[in-house]
Amino acid sequence: MAVTSERTAPTGTIPSPRPGRWVDDYDPEDRAQWESTGRPAARRNLWLSIFAEFLGFSVWQLWTIVTPSLNAAGFSLSADQQFWLIAVPNLVGATLRFPYTFAVPRFGGRNWTIVSALLLVVPCVGLAVVVQNPDTPFWLMVLVAATAGVGGGNFASSMANISFFFPEREKGAALGLNAAGGNLGVAVVQLVVPVIVVVGGGLALERAGLVIVPLAVLAAVLAWRWMDNLSSAKADVAGYAAAMRNKHTWIISFLYIGTFGSFIGYAGVFPTLIKTQFPDIAFDWGFIGLAQVPLTLAFLGALVGSLARPYGGRLSDRLSGANVSIAAYAVMSLGAVGVVLGLGAHSFALFFLSFLLLFVATGMGNGSVYRMIPAIFRSTVDRGDTAALLLAKRQAAACIGIAAGIGAYGGFIIPRVFAASITSTGSLRPALIGFIAFYAVCVAVTVAVYKVGRERRFAGADI
Structure with a gap:
């Protein structure tokens, strides 16, 4: 009977969204809807959002773990130059948080998660290219590092999106979990990348970026398949x-x-x-x-x-x-x-x-x-x-x-x-x-x- 009710649910509802997975009838404060279909939908979107935001933080902080090993890979960077490579992604990421906040109401949470996840491929590929050539001009390295800031912007759009899915009484816990999941991306990238770049011998810094590319594509695919856009999400x-x-x-x-x-x-x-x-x-x-x-x-x-x-x-x-x-x-x-x-x-x-x-x-x-x-x-x-x-x-x-x-x-x-x-x-x-x-x-x-x-x-x- 449950399957039949889902198939016959009105278009634009959680069980039967419009094309593009748009949900028009969604009110987390409606306890009946929340207990039946709202909570499962909110949790599904939350976990997929956490995964995408986790990757965003990981990309945002990639240069923090790659930079200390650049001189060992043949570069000749001063301390000041190294700190520039660490600082610039944070400058860009902080700035992007403001427009990213309004991206979800404008484009839809699912749609923007797809876009923001795919954008992570750019800094990853860019890093993989420049770290293989010690003759890369420093200005170009700074420019590539700056593109990692797109990962910092993900936090704002992810938090905005999840806030629309949960009722006030559960919003704090959901947003806290979302934020903590993203922050963990910093720890994981600093743990995993040093191991990945030396597996098999030598120092292959390009792997630091390349390893995230398939994960970013996976996040986009998962968002495309299972996340939702809410028509009620307004700026x-x-x-x-x-x-x-x-x-x-x-x-x-x-x-x-x-x-x-x-x-x-x-x-x-x-x-x-x-x-x-x-x-x-x-x-x-x-x-x-x-x-x-x-x-x-x-x-x-x-x-x-x-x-x-x-x-x-x-x-x-x-x-x-x-x-x-x-x-x-x-x-x-x-x-x-x-x-x-x-x-x-x-x-x-x-x-x-x-x-x-x-x-x-x-x-x-x-x-x-x-x-x-x-x-x-x-x-x-x-x-x-x-x-x-x-x-x-x-x-x-x-x-x-x-x-x-x-x-x-x-x-x-x-x-x-x-x-x-x-x-x-x-x-x-x-x-x-x-x-x-x-x-x-x-x-x-x-x-x-x-x-x-x-x-x-x-x-x-x-x-």
Whole structure:
């Protein structure tokens, strides 16, 4: 009987979408529809979206793991040039997050997932070509690295798409899972690529890009076959404009540079810092025939940061997002102090463990800052004003997208600050001291605005 009902379902519904897999009749807040066909459709789209976003993050960070091995492959890059190759994809990816946010309402979630997945082939093939020729002009390498930024844009479109599929009561968990799944792409690429490029002997850096090409095509095929476009997915231009005019959008974006910007920035430079600051450190994988595979511990930073993100949100539900954010910035400062001490003592153990502490704190902070957003916008309006509450909700949703883009610029800032520090002083210490000062400012801003600020006292909100 179930099969018959699906075959006779009206066109434009979940069981029987229109050509192009367009679904016209979809309302996740309709509990009857959600329990019958909505939840399975939402979960199907979520898992396929996570896979595509995971690959996007992997491509976005490809140059972070390839760059430290370029000189061993015959290139002659300075430290400044290496940090440019790491930073430029983050600059492009952060910028692309803004137009990508509006791509889903414009083209459909399924359609844009197909396009964005296929776009990942371009930077992968480009990398495979340029790393095989040590005479490649540096400007061309930067241009090819910049194309990897398309992977960073995937986060915005993926989050926007999934937000349309889930009801408010389950949206937070779904978006958290989607974000964490994408972030894990950084850890996986930093774990797998060093192994892939040395399998069979030698150093074949082109494999770093080529291995992702069939996976990107697979993601596009899976999206084409099983994802859906929702006619109800509309761009909230008015809500976005209102959020742009709200000072809290910019305050939160600033704070998110401190958390997600630190996460993606440190994830980008971590392999290079290990290689340059501790060149004598190598890890013997001889037990599986891969002796002296380089940088195999770098992935742990992105891994623990990704896994910590959901717990930051959960802890914020109990202790408030502001409190957890303040603690996260404080721990990030302690981690940076530990890195300074580790470099001074030339202790790889202290350097590495301090960075892991940094990554855990950035992950927790990512979750806590995002948790603050809905509460902040609710706290600034009269709770008896239904229209104002609705606008606050729309502004909060827009703020999430804006902060995601601005926060990602930290992935460009951190490598360039490290490059300037090394170029001018020959040391990472000035950069790290600057980051510690920045985290202190983040603490001060959070306390001043959201712990003792006028809006919080007025609304009594637990931000």
